[in-house]
Amino acid sequence: MMVWFDEQPDAVFDMWQSTGPHSNLRREDYADPQTCRRCHKKNYDAWFEHPHRKMNLLASEDSVVGDFSGEREINYRGGTATFDRSDQGHSMTLARDGQSRVYSVEETIGSRFFQYYVGHLVQGPEAPEHPMYHVDFVLPFGYWIDQKQWVPVVHVSEEVADDLRDDPFDVASSAVDGKDYYSYHRHCANCHSTFALGDLLLKAFPRLGKYSPHSLHFSMPGYVADAHPQLWPTGKRSFDLTEDELAGIMSAVGDLQASEHGVSMGISCGACHLGLKEHAEGRMKKPPFFPNSPHLHIEYADEKKKENISFGRTPRTLNSICARCHTGKRPEYGAGMSTWNSIEFSDALKSPCFTKATCVDCHEPHAPIGKVWKKTAAQDDASCMKCHPRFASKKALQAHTHHPLDSAGSRCMNCHMPRLNEGLQAMVRTHLIFTPTNPDMIESNEPNACNMCHADKPIDWTLDHLSEWYDAEFNDKSIDFSYKPREQPVAIGWLNHHREAVRLVGADSLVRSGATWALKDLAGALDDDFMVNRQFARIGIEKLTGRSLGATGYRFYMTRDERKAPLVRVRDELLKVQSSATRPGPVGRR
Template sequence: MTGKVWAAVGVLTALAAGAWWYTHPRPALPDPPAPPADTPHVAAVSTDCADCHRREYDTWFRTYHRTMTRDAAPDTVKGDFAGAAYEYAGVVTRATRRGDEFYLETADPGRAARTTEYRVDRVVGSHWIQEYLHRAPTGQYVRLPVLYHLGERRWVHSHGGFLAPESADFWEHSRGAVWNASCLYCHNTGPRKNPVRDALGRPAGFRTEVAELGISCEACHGPGDAHLRKQRGDTIHPADDVVHPGRLPVARRDEVCGRCHGALVPKPEAWDRVTHRDPFVPGRPLEVFNHVFRSEGEQAALAAGRPKAKERPTPDPTDGRFWGDGTPLTTALEFNGLQLSACYENGTGRLSCMTCHAMHGDEPNMLVRPAARGNDACLSCHPAYREKLTEHTRHAADGAGSLCYSCHMPHQVYSLMTTHRSHRIQTPELADSVGTGKPHACNLCHLDKSLGWTKAELAKWPGPAGKRAAAVKLDVDDEANSAAVLALLRGDARTRAVVAGAFSHEAAKRAGGADWHGAVLTRLLEEERYPVVRYLMGRALPDPFDALAAPAVRRARLLELRGRYGPPVKPTAADWARLRAGRNDPDVTVNE
């Protein structure tokens, strides 16, 4: 591919979220000291560790951390490259394989109405969605605009793979998506960005290095070369600094996870300005090397070199990472949610990431420990509720309503075309869902109920919690109409995505019935401009519906289904039009 075409792709690192070194140079900062010449770090790759730690290696090998990033090969590429053709917005993308190499022929970003064939050089993802990267001559790995949904085994355009409004620009959500700048640090071990500049000091590409693709042993246990040399009998070796996260204090332990599952902006004085090597070492405080932010506004201020030690800007209505009350709304921010939890006690108590998760356990999907698949993890700190569970939950003991995390860690998080549990462990306060965009936990299960119903139920709770709920002011629509339907009618795309996802949950179908879902969702699908929200609503319909199909195909199927389900009973047609006309619908993007 020519240099002119790559210029048209717009993949210069200055456009990427992680490329703040380029856009905010700080020449006055001193370079960090170089490591002693006689103790170079030679990465201990996972196979080295396997020699002595076979069980740990085998359990880690089964996890999706290992396969976050891989070079393209027959055993790593999961998409259908057997001559598959996928059409989106009039462009036909063809996926083919020649020997052990894989190719995507798709729209050329610099030449209208033409296609170009790109070799797939690297893949990101092996759990939910797999992205395909092409290596440019500049060393930049650029995300191609067509993704593969692993669960459904189908091709999806990036417009439908991320929460963003549909666009006529075929490359919009891939333009500027450079692996070296945005995916490198949390999807690999021992990353060094190694940006390259031309003779005039302008960004000219990368010579990126990693110790190992994917998340492997050194990411959590620290540098292992000295440990290896010691175990192999070397008589002269530096200090053995391998860390066992489970033996660290809670705060240091969780920062090992928070390095990738937290909202961070590097502190330039702590990072090497030449290599941009990640300096974090497990066991050291994370904030020595990074700022933690709690809104996209704060992120931008920190990246621009304007740290505000005491100011935590309130997330605005288009924030793609946090709800209006500060709760993380997307994945990869679990550490921030935990930090906001009273149970966490600022890292001084017993609760930690490892209370519920184990990298070397028996469950490679979400790494959840057996005790955390029910209530045991919560009851280990709150034993009094074991004997009065139903009195506290007011739900049947064997139902979803009596699982602690149903109410205290509800599905208020969106990413990767589905919804996930919040890691902010909190009492479901009604006030937190008024004016913040964040759906209330009760109404993510009781989809047929209004916030007025929720207020009345919560007000029955004894003590301050009930009084706080009773004091919340609701408008007449919130009092009278299903909170879920209202959210889909007048909420922003973030709220609509989370609520639409709830319609697929079996617990919600049992709690509020499902016979009314089709009438509501097919009416809303007709006018939804976010492909992901359409997908989540379509997934919840009682009958098959391809929400990512071509517009004409969708319209024909919707007419058929609307005739079958009939019109919604409530709100009335007049109220429906009034509420829909008042929708808060700014452009929002969630890049996860």
């Protein structure tokens, strides 16, 4: 994608395919969801319950889920945060060592597992010109809905070990956006609310251009003068403006807030379907799925492709819609998949399967998923069989999987899309579809699908089966280097891995496989350097034992010193459960 700051040259203009004169990119082109409801009630009703709709809302009595009664608090790093509501709205107060700061709550983020909050400083020791008084950013504590408790936010910035985490009670005198706080409207809102796509093409053109099904040319001067005339100097053409003036206009577009200039707060119909006002008013029977505008053109290397352009519901166009938000950069495992969620399309695109597949082959975009994935394992298998019919027969499937039919090992996704991805409160499936014999994962002692189920088995047990079943070969020196001691259960090794993402999968694998014999090892995960790992370990251990750790006084966000005494009590409790479980003995090579 190329964004033109100057007027487009005549020499190449005639070579491009116009997408206009119809426009579905400006805010004025979009329809209100209530208008869509008249003809699409089923989809509207499903969307109305979808977390997408509530991804970002103005803070109100209806939208705020957290307990702002003033009766709940969180003690963290020697400070206390309290949460109140008044006639002026909701607020968050942080106090430590006789110093306090009050933050207003202006917007909400999320509604399914956690709810985070956006606001700004309204009272504190900082001077009035301090930037945190004047910019809305993600506030330091969120509400864990299922547990009905306040917790520190995670993944607003890079997730790091405790000793490197920001201290929310310590505010820098010269705070910098993107380092000391994160302006919500600049860093987050583009995906959490619905903006006109023309605005997004300027706000996030590298990402949108990368995943576009066509090579795009977009006129910034033409679009801004058309869609935001208040931002374009009256009577000026692009070559009349300096680089600083053009950069200032781009910055002004980047600062547009959803509450004032967006199509809607949260994700609404137009986020995927674009501007449908003409269609909703009966002036267009079949609206295009692809962006259209007099200011947007498509370039093709040959005339044949130019003649065959489609603005309809093509697989590449459908996928580009999801890619607008579900892409980005994350830490990766050895095979290239992300370690935590939200960039599912980036992962899927690395999969050989995704040369033909689309997101909507598995996901119904209007219907909410709910707390857990609703499809059965058989339905998931059926999704795979659409493209892999050679495994549809029972005989072929069993020959391929070497597992009994309908067992966990016979399910496509358990082997090819295992739960490697850190979700919001549970491990979820990676969207990079790959083979369980991947040497980059196995040789580096990163999670493999076999030992995620067979958590009690050592690596040589796994290698023997992969060799016998699939003729897989691995570098034995790499295996010997990565697995020490080589004879121990692989999942126990993952618990002690140098990468926090692998430790997270190790704990989850032991819990899912019912490994009560490993409770002593799992207790170590409650003391992990990474707060998210401790949170997931607490959830898993409580699930595995059927006992709450609350009575022990353990809180996953405690400092290391604060955790010491509660962990003694936790280990005593877990040993009572583990005493009747048999720890697996060493298994040699066959």
